[in-house]
Amino acid sequence: MRILLTGASGFVGRHALTSLSAAGAEVHAVSRQRQSPGPSVRWYLADLLKPGIPAAIVDEVRPDGVLHLAWTVEHGVFWTDPANLEWSAATISLAAASARAGVKRFVGVGTCYEYEWPDDAPCDERATPLAAHTLYDTSKDACRRIMEARFAGTETSFAWARLFFLYGPAEGPNRLVSSIARNLAAGKSAACSRGRAVRDFMDVRDAGAALAAIALADVEGAINVGTGQGYPVSAVASSLGELAGRPDLVRIGDLPDRIGEPPFIVASVERLNREVGFETSRSLKEGLADALAFWNAQIENGRSL
CATH class of the missing domain: 3.40.50.720 (NAD(P)-binding Rossmann-like Domain)
Structure with missing residues (x-):
């Protein structure tokens, strides 16, 4: 085709x-x-x-x-x-x-x-x-x-x-996962809101x-x-800290919550799974580990996006 x-x-x-x-x-x-x-x-x-x-x-x-x-x-x-x-x-x-x-x-x-x-x-x-x-x-x-x-x-x-x-390797540096992973890779504190919003x-x-x-x-x-699974933003930030071996650098609540932030945005994936026949192949932990590894490599090589 x-x-x-x-x-x-x-x-x-x-x-x-x-x-x-x-x-x-x-x-x-x-x-x-x-x-x-x-x-x-x-x-x-x-x-x-x-x-x-x-x-x-x-x-x-x-x-x-x-x-x-x-x-x-x-x-x-x-x-x-x-x-x-x-x-x-x-x-x-x-x-x-x-x-x-x-x-x-x-x-x-x-x-x-x-x-x-x-x-x-x-x-x-x-x-x-x-x-x-x-x-x-x-x-x-x-x-x-x-x-x-x-x-x-x-x-x-x-x-x-x-x-x-979406998140992953080579993501723009100012988005949620990449910004936290980049700071952790550099040994810097990573500020986050209270992170109560649930996202897919x-x-x-x-x-x-x-x-x-x-x-x-x-x-x-x-x-x-999407994946059909929802996680609080704070859980994603904390997971990155655990994967980096520096949970102490993740500062939950240091940033203000966004006014009017929708509490829950998660996909129903029945059509994707059953009609298209597609299912995700990576867990959130696996994907976050790869994103962190990408930024570790960037920092080690003296590069950033």
Whole structure:
């Protein structure tokens, strides 16, 4: 199966690429940065925000399927970034070009922030209401609705993968797991809030594999990409301290709690497990250990991201 993968060099995309290639897909990967050629992938240097580029890429590749990950993702910025609107337009253009070209499968990537989160129950794709919170999730959901309508009645099967809380090696240094792991690797104290919020943390390598499985499946509609397990933020921070052998450096409660923080955001993964046939392969402890090992190596080699 020939797959067009956007955002292929990003935090999630690189792992989706690896899993697609391992599954035997012919991967045509798009990035705004030049990449080294590989035996199982053909790279395209392109900026999908430029008018006409999404259609040109589809026309050149003539893919059987599209897995579209590219979006604005700068930590702390993407929630309100005006570029969300530009990416919405580019995404719709890519979908329209795919429909015209007769692409058989299109998978877009959304966010768990599209949900109106229950206080103590998992987010279910078919039962949990949706709600607008920020420009980011509003733009994502608007794209989903438009593409769902565009692909209706065509030969293109459409799925929408909602990502939950990803972490892992090479994660941006200011996110929760990476910031704590980086400080611990450097022998510094790692401040945290009281960490009472419960979240569904998924290793990015499993997320990439899940997205690849969805792209190669025929399951339609929204599909949660998470583990189905919820852990308090404080438990994740404490686990990192234990793994580093320095629990004393983890300072629970040193940072203020976020006002209005949702108490519980966890995925229902019945569709992912039963319909797609995918289950995570790493425990939280295993994933955190790998994330910590990554930052230990970075510090030892005098590097940081």
